[in-house]
Every structure is written in C-alpha cells, then in structure tokens.
Amino acid sequence: MAHWDMSNLTTVEKRLDAALEDASKNRSEQHKLAGLEWEASKTADINRVSFLDLSLELREMIYTEALICEELTCTWLPEDPAQRYVNKYNPQNQPNVALFKVCRQIRAEAQKIYYSSNTFTTRLMFAFEQAGRYAMMVPAPYKDLVRQVHYRFDFRHLLCRPKEFPIYTSMIRKWFPSAHVEIMLWEYPSSVHFLNVTSREENFQSERNFLKTLTGWDKIPDGFGITFDGVGFYSHKLKDIMVDWKPLLRAKDGAVH
Structure with missing residues (x-):
C-alpha cells in the first residue's frame, strides 16, 4: 500500500471510499489473484501420501496450529504478510505464512484460516x-x-x-x-x-x-x-x-x- 499523505481525515476517507469501490469491481478475479479461489491441486507423486489426502478437518487443525497467534500487530504495511503482521508477544513464534506458497489449494485454505481466526491490531x-x-x-x-x-x-x-x-x-x-x-x-x-x-x-x-x-x-x-x-x-x-x-x-x- 502506498505511503499516503495523511494531512486530514477527509483525504483518508476519500482514499478509503475509492479503495472500497475498486474492491467491489471484478470481485471474482480479485479473489483468484489473491489465491482465495482455486482448483483442486493434483498430487505430484501418486505413490506417496499427500498432505491433501488428509481430511479438510485435519488440514484446518494444522493451519490453525501453524498460523494463529494471540495477536498480530500491523507494521508499516509491507506487502509480504510475514513482515506486515508480527506476533509481538512472542517474536520467536511467528505465523508460518510459507504455507501460502505451497500450492494454490493450500494457499486458499490456509489464508482463510489466517485472516478469519487471527486478531489484527x-x-x-x-x-x-x-x-x-x-x-x-x-x-x-x-x-x-x-x-x-x-x-x-x-x-x-x-x-x-x-x-x-x-x-x-x-x-x-x-x-x-x-x-x-x-x-x-x-x-x-x-x-x-x-x-x-x-x-x-x-x-x-x-x-x-x-x-x-x-x-x-x-x-x-x-x-x-x-x-x-x-x-x-x-x-x-x-x-x-x-x-x-x-x-x-x-x-x-x-x-x-
């Protein structure tokens, strides 16, 4: 996100309204680009057990363990979630957002847990x-x-x-x-x-x-x-x-x- 001129709240509100309007357009395409919509990924080696062979319930338990913290404090808004939201209460226990880069299906499932279950502060x-x-x-x-x-x-x-x-x-x-x-x-x-x-x-x-x-x-x-x-x-x-x-x-x- 750009470094804005915050000279007054009117400026902020205009930018927020413009961002809301942009977010309402091409919602499906935005979800695809953000990795929130996906087609089921295929197992690379059919002779090996895949993480995606686990039930969704078990996968969500693993996502929760890997991604949920007491609180995530927002810093100065870099694009990378690993730098953008920090567990300040336990710096050694940051969310494992590397999960977002495994494959499209895991990225979509993990992001939904990450954003819906964490408290952003x-x-x-x-x-x-x-x-x-x-x-x-x-x-x-x-x-x-x-x-x-x-x-x-x-x-x-x-x-x-x-x-x-x-x-x-x-x-x-x-x-x-x-x-x-x-x-x-x-x-x-x-x-x-x-x-x-x-x-x-x-x-x-x-x-x-x-x-x-x-x-x-x-x-x-x-x-x-x-x-x-x-x-x-x-x-x-x-x-x-x-x-x-x-x-x-x-x-x-x-x-x-």
Whole structure:
C-alpha cells in the first residue's frame, strides 16, 4: 500500500471510499489473484501420501496450529504478510505464512484460516492522521474474512480532537463490515505539551456524558467494544465511567453487522 499523505481525515476517507469501490469491481478475479479461489491441486507423486489426502478437518487443525497467534500487530504495511503482521508477544513464534506458497489449494485454505481466526491490531497511535493508514490494515479482498480487529489510541489526542473519533470509527466499520472492532484508549501521565487540555474537565457538566462528548456515541455501537488503560490524569475517571457502560459492553461484545 502506498505511503499516503495523511494531512486530514477527509483525504483518508476519500482514499478509503475509492479503495472500497475498486474492491467491489471484478470481485471474482480479485479473489483468484489473491489465491482465495482455486482448483483442486493434483498430487505430484501418486505413490506417496499427500498432505491433501488428509481430511479438510485435519488440514484446518494444522493451519490453525501453524498460523494463529494471540495477536498480530500491523507494521508499516509491507506487502509480504510475514513482515506486515508480527506476533509481538512472542517474536520467536511467528505465523508460518510459507504455507501460502505451497500450492494454490493450500494457499486458499490456509489464508482463510489466517485472516478469519487471527486478531489484527495496531501499535499505539498518537494521531488520527497516523491512524489513517491503519483503517485498512488488512487489504481487500482479505479484509472480508477478518473477524477481530483492535485499534489503540493515545487518549489525549481524542481529548483534543473528539469530533474525529466517530469519523474514524465509521471508516473502520466500512472497511471491516464483519469484524468486531475493539478500541483501546491509553493515557500516559500528562506531559507539558498536554497540560493545557486537562482544564477541559471543567467543560464536562456530567461524568455520565463524558464519553458521549469524546466519542459522539450515545451508546457503544453494535460490533464495537471500548476499553481504557494508563496512569494519567483521566485514568481513574474513565474507569469509573465505564461502570455505566459495562452492561452495554456485555450485551454488544462480539456482535457483528
């Protein structure tokens, strides 16, 4: 994916909409090029036992063992999946994406397990412009297989520019229509650069409306979850406010469109 100019979210949204339009054209041909459609591969030596002679159930168990990690963190979007998504929790245990190069049938079967069963996540992002490239962190046509994505934001940026949060989450939903989207907001201890925004607490007349003011959400939308962490000025307040949202979280967690 190209290195985009992320000067504003309008630019990002236009590029995302254009990518969606491209993805909707020649879908079957795109699936073939991506290796998601295939004709059954033939055994090279009929006198030897082939991996493809195993049942699909056993093959999928092997794919799961070889390809699924706790989380895969998206880096700066190289084309090769081996470099694009990294298991940061266990660097020695990366997905064995070499399976994608064995043959067309194994590539198709393995990719479906890889994209539908892994959780794809971002690094901690400090600006929505930086986050723009991650709105499409799994490219088409693989994006339609994805079921779990996690986005991590610096909470202070949301505090400074709350109107951009609903725009960005709307973009994520458009790109990942079938995925559960988990948003994690992290707050660092207040720095000199952000001291001026802590006074904004005075502008919130009700703690109950605090999250609505920041996110534009009356309630957590279907298919979304939200968590908070950190050790900064607002951390204790955020965790207290989450008590009001917990029933909604339990009801909505895991729902997809």
